[in-house]
Amino acid sequence: MGSVEAGYKRLRTFYDGAGGFFPLNNAWLPLANQDLHTDRATYWIEAKVNLPDRPVYTVRYENLLRNGTKDSLHWGDSDFTGLPNNRPPISQVRKIVPSWRQLGERHQVLEASIAHKIGKTSYLLKAEGEKTHNLDTRNVTRFPGEVRPFPTPASTLLVPAENMNNQVILAQTDGMDTTSAKVIGSTATTFNPKFKLRTALSYELENTDFTGDRPLITSTPTAAGVVLVTTNNYQNLTGGSRIKILAGNVVLDTQPSANLGVRLSLRGEDKYTNGTGTFDVLSASGTPAVTLATTPRREFARVKEHSLTPDLDIRYTGIPNLALYASGNWRNLNGDERNTSAFNPLTATQGTVANNTIGEIHANYNVGASWHRSDLLTLRGDLSYKDHEYSSIAYGPKLGERYVRNSQTSTLKLTATTRPSDQWSFTTRYIYQHGAMQVEGYLPDRPAYDSMALRNHTIDETIDWNPTKQFYAQLNANVVYGYISTVYPRAGITAPTTPTNVAFNTNDVLQNSNNNYVNGSVLAGMVLTKKDDVQIQYTYYHAANANPQVAYLSMPYGVAALDYAVTVGLKHKVSDNLVLNAKAGYTLSRNDTTGGRTSYHAPMAYVSLTYGL
């Protein structure tokens, strides 16, 4: 006949609001308010009418909320690093001051659909309306506790950290109100068991109105003392963006033989985006910079793009106990973008103009096999390869400029599951990923350059042990070795000394980004009484990617952490519908990336009740 479903979910996430730790002088600047948390909530209701031989009507409303405060990685600057200010180009500044965001976000989705089957064809007509209201503020302090002397000393003079720069407090507020409407129609026709055709078409209109304000309060030294000067990067920002998307696809499923399945698909999309905005820049000038001036700004951007994506998928199961598959798709996009950077409409008709043709060629291939030898052994292998190209070629005032990026990524996954007995099960998985990227940029004497290398090895093991009906144990272990490398660590060049610049090793400006870690868990559970189960768990995580030695020329971001937790959980069946869960334990977290400032160890406990209707 039908159904009604409703639900509510809410969770609170806490954030430590940590900034960066600078190891040379153990610099650490905490937030004044460290009680950061964000509440995420969603509630939904869905009603469905499903009468025999009649269309199925569905209406669903969902409301998602995100409110609170959370940390941000837009860290501010500090000169309190123990480094001198007169050794250019080596900077004494490090971006280690924590920042945080105030969130107020609401997203509503209303969907209504009619589904019906007439003959061999199923029809679906769906309408979606979405409404988003966001008002977020990011709070950042740059150079806290610093102000330059008046008059400003020569840049070659060594000055104390508190006199190297001027404190800036900024609060950037961005508002966004979006409404969108989307209509989707689709059909699925089963001509016979070996021939199925699916089609779909959608049209979406999205309108966004945005607002913004980015005031900066700068501590400015004057002959009369320090004054606070308020400037603004985009005062009274208002504008809007529009998107129109027409998309459709056709999918043909065929089965030429009993064990061969072939699927041919084609997707097409036509997308138009434009955005305009105006704002005022409030800037300070003069010596000292306390004379304020407001200048208007105007901006414009427009992108048109069309893409076609054919897709081929083949599956073969003609060999006993073996499934083979292969697929490939090729996305081909052509487009045109025109924009101008923000300009003063009182003195100019445009800013920096870009007229570019844009293109994308995305090729994705995948082959794999699954061999189910018996219940004792299952082997699976999967190899995928991506070759993506993006290009932006200027045809307007910047004729001759081009940006072409090519990337190739290969991923191999091997999985083995063995069950030597009813009591034991082993699952082993190895994943290898290899990636490379080349960028052909704007500099004529540097055509194509290898801009990225990526390697990743992942080995996982899960062992299940069920020696008796009343007891089970599970061991999980994951070992990951991975890095991303760009041109810096591979340059191998030491800079020459000039009269005004000291020499330094450019390789120390930026090291490889290492993402190595080991984690795992041991879980044991058993029946305690007719109504009670007990579960003991130990979890472990260790990462050692830090390299504080590079701090003189860089900001060491590598993660160095050790976490473990031991918990004992009790599950008690109060009644057929009511289950009580209780867990207690001890947890330790040691974080050397933050110099131990966010390390903790503590007992923990929680209780939950689950009631099944």
Next chain:
Amino acid sequence: MSLSHRWSKRLILGALSLWGLVFISCVVVGRTALAPPKIAGATFVGTKECIQCHSDQTEHFTTASHARIAIADAKVGATGCEACHGPASLHVKSGGGPNTIINPRRSPETCFQCHTDKRGQFSLPNSHPVMAGKVSCADCHNPHEGNAVPGSGAALADMSETCTKCHTAQKGPFVFEHAALREGCTVCHSPHGSVNAKMLVARDANLCLRCHLQAPDAGSSGQINANAILRTVENHNTRLMQGTCWSAGCHEAPHGSNASYHFRN
């Protein structure tokens, strides 16, 4: 008493206690422990039974990524619905009674049976709270129809829709769009988990330099390129020493900007 001696005593005491609990449990209680994701006392019935009530879920399963590993002459239960939902005999017998079938939305253990690497990623400090039961694998992946990775191939939906349903502030549209988002959010974020804050695939400027080896202002101070490294002046070397590209005062709007052509704010 030395530290190691004390720990040895504790370990022996703990092992004895555990053995005692197991012994008592085996002697006193005949009930089976529910090791996730298993169903005590249930047997496989085959997918045909599932279709009786769940045709809306099974109708297009042949198009699903997971159907690719299905074997033609598999024994009942080895593949199909029960491979993920567990043996369904009790569920069928009770007419769909509660707690008689595994719902992977409530526990990721079903998915972790094969995707062991995802268990490791979701257990990292920076991850979506799947292990805490607040987010489910099915919130982002549809195991019953089409590509498990949404928006890939010739799917109608856009790849980024999965992320922007919750992360609306990053969705835009912005006046100045960052072309990196054309590759999807996962080009910079590892959605299952990362050792890095905000689930970034790289915590430092390598994240941006992968694509921005060269910047469009030849000869100006905007260069980040091999040429700049050679000469070390008039380039971003000094700025890169200070922190990431998206630090305050630099390019603070990596998802797109409504005011700055260079994503400054």
